[in-house]
Amino acid sequence: MRQPDIEIYLKDADHNDISNWLTTAIGPCSGWQQKGQTFKCKAGDVAVTWLPKAVGKWHSLYLESADTPWEDDLACAQAAFAALNVEVRCAPGTWVEEESVEQADRWMRISADGVEEITWRTQ
Template identity: 85%
Template sequence: MRQPDIEIYLKDADHHAIAAWLSEALGPCTPWQQKGQTFKCLAGAVPVTWLPKAVGKWHSLYLESAATPWDDDLSCAQAAFAALGVEVRCAPGGWQEEENDEQADRWMRISADGVEEITWRTG
């Protein structure tokens, strides 16, 4: 089932590399608009939010649309790793507000080691 939006976390990437990747994947990116710590642009018709150091050294990439080539966070994270060569993390499935803390700490890690489930305490 396609997720209504996508959020992944990238290590050691910058928004310029992200824009180049998204331009290829989604369509040309508008220039980034900075609002406080947050950067926003449109990649094709998809609203994009980039939040540097959202969780420690990890940067959040949020695609606010279901109209992407990826069905879910994991397929986007795998594409990001393939394109950028940086470790990527994402939730294992759609996140629900009512999940307990233990489920909320379950993450997928995509790296040179492949895909694995990890515990990542972000809160």
Template identity: 65%
Template sequence: MRQPDIEIYLKDGGQQAVAEWLNAMIGPCTPWRQKGQTFKCEAANGAPITWLPNAVGKWHSLFIESEQTPWEDDLAFARAAHAALGVEIRCAPGGWQEEESIDAADRWIKINGEGEQEFVWRTQ
């Protein structure tokens, strides 16, 4: 089932490289607009994109608020980002609902040169 929005966390991913990859994958995006620590732009289809450097420690958040992307879910987005950018990517293993336990929120998947692995990432 397609997620209504997708988000990944990138280690050492440069904003310019991410922008170039997004332009190639979803069409030309508007220039980034900075609002405080957050950067925003829009994809060619109007989907809002948010880049938050150092969202969790040294991990950068990339969030697309649309289901109109080439990726069905966070994991597909993470796999594609890792393949294109060559940096470690982390994502949730599936959608998370407020009703779920906090422990479920700490379950993540990391994708790096060693493959994919589920692990516990306590972000708070």
């Protein structure tokens, strides 16, 4: 089932690298508009939010649409790793508010080692 939005976390990437990748994957990126620590743009018709160092050294990329080339966070994370060659993390499925703390700490790690489930305590 297609997720209504996509959120992944990238290590060692910047929003200019992200622009180049999203332009290829989705469509031309508008210029980034900075509001505080957050950067926003549009890739094609998809609203994009980039939050540097959202969790420690990890940067958040949030695509506010179901209309992306990817079915879910994991597919997007794998594409990001392939394009950018940086470690990427994402939730194993759609996140829901009622999740237990243990469930919330389950993440997928995409790296040169492949795809694996990890425990990542983000709080």
